[in-house]
Amino acid sequence: MNENIKGNRKYIWNLIIMFILMLGTFYLLLKGNDIRLFIKTIKSINPIYVTLGFIMMFVFVLCESINIRILLNSLGNKISFWRGLKYSFVGFYFSSITPSASGGQPMQVYYMKKDKINISVSSLILLIVVAIYQIVMVIYVGILYFCKFSFLSDKIGNMKPFIIYGFTINSILVCIMLIIIFSNKLAEIIVNLFLKIGIKLRIVKNKKKYEEKINSHIKEYRDGAKHIKNNPIILIKICAITIIQLTALFIIPYFIYKAFGLNEYGVIDVMTIQGVLTIAVSSLPLPGAVGASESGFVTMFKILFSSKLVLPAMLVSRMVSFYLFLAISGVIVIGLQFKMNRCRDIKRYKKIKENLPI
Template identity: 40%
Template sequence: MEGFQNKKSQMIGIGIITVLMIAVIAYILKDESLENIVNTMLSIKPMFILIAVTLMIFYILCEGVNIWIVMRALKKDVNLLNCLGYGFVGFYFSSITPSSSGGQPAQIFIMKKDGLSMTSSSLSLMVLLFSHQLVIIVMGILAFFFVPDFSTTYQTGFKLLLIYGFGSNSVILIGILLLIFSPNIVFGILNFFGILVYKLRLVKNRDSIKKKIESSIVEYERGAAYMRNNLNVIVKVTIVTFFQILAMFSIPFVIYYAFGLSKYSYFDIVLVQAVLNISVSSLPLPGSVGASESVFLDMFKTFFGNFVIPGMLLTRIANFYIVLIISGVISLLMYFRKNNEMPGGVETQ
């Protein structure tokens, strides 16, 4: 998987994030007093920032735990510490690529270096993605029922963004569900597109495509059949995922509480954060930089009032920028560890 080793692609992603971050912050602060905002941010106790960052690290560690749960269920000999490392790799590469498209390929690459098959890795990440999408969509739906005046608060542009987010996330959820419980349908579609790309002369060797698809079908059906017969594994992963996402969605509340605000409940803020996540997660922007900041200001201005800009900055520092650096360092360590051929897991049959 060349994507993991492509330094140029990484630098481009980081460069885009940096440019977007500077542009968005400059736009937000153009009519504001930078000194007042900085002083407001420095007025809160560092302990709250530490708590917020810890919650985000917990979020990443939960992904590693879930990978470990699924791999063990698939009878793979894996090391928990390495699985935690896979979580950081996924976060880093998801953050620097549009629509989080680089996270799973990078994880599959590093797992393969540990001796885990691509099929096992892909299946485990598919289960994680399914549970992640399920929890987020359910929490987003709950927001419409329990957050006061939610459906009438926001402008038409934001509502369209929300519809797009719900739609794209739902399509992913349904696709994964079919892949787990009705893989033949999915691979029938793959066969169709395999024939199509051959007829369009995008590839030359039809037999090669057919063999790859058939090989994947056999392995995925074996893994999917196991998951169908062991739904307790999906339940376990979903439970861990619930606490994982709850930790991340709790970060705005920690910052809210740090400012001494208390009018709105923890429940309100967590559900609104769920909607924010749904709205921006599918946008083709690395780390949703720009969109997350702008939507936060719109959605949380009722909660934070005059503290909304420093609240947004502190939230993004805690739930993205600091953890991006941490995950980047850990990903680098994982990469060099693999280059030194230090084994982490062995594929068992």
């Protein structure tokens, strides 16, 4: 119970920090601008293109759910379409409110455990999903960057250090995740290291009991990793879906660009800038990359949108690609938590009823 309270407090604080960052960012960016003109500009945009942007964001979330479902099904854990979507929205929400998106996967593992999916299986499939996402993103953005290098050179501005940092951190993460997935020995070393830390900190009290559990999880992890390695077609499917997922994310600003009635630049130009921006801010220790994403958008998209339109464009783009889906995923998480609490209360009531004298 205490752990749940501490965890909830942590996420509440992350939400507060993100909200403060959001307010501070918009205050600094909007300071000195005519708010009425700003609102008038937003009202004049084409809602059809904004809707297309929203659909692309849904495709982004949907693709992750499909990847999770493919991997779970291949390992004998058959799940429905809606359950896969649930895990994806949970991941989106907790990744958005934690620094460097660090809270998404642990909470997905938690919800999968509640659905009777072994931790070893859920950890493995999420590690594969994240690893392939990072690999595809680095290669995808790298290709776009080098193909459009001359186009980007005058639009990067002071974002260059962040771009270098983003490519470096993401490449290192890819290497670490690949080693963990394909090296059973290293996975065992890491798990045992956490066990030793737990014993020293007195979090783990029954060493023998936990050793048995860990050995069981390691065996399941090895079996799952072996199955994935022996079925490369699964990885090819995940890579293909991830390409679609990232394309959906990178194309959103293009629809916003079209919503403002602009036509000078093509879809690849806009996607390249968004891809590089995503790499630059994705690993920053900020909840939802709030502040960095907004400032980076204004810096890198200024030439495309002009100084008058870049702020309204940034607001609409971030609303479609982040804030709106943060609210939707938040409502879903609250609903799931309410349902779990209700099920827990029903079980408690049944136990009490069983123990009552007739």
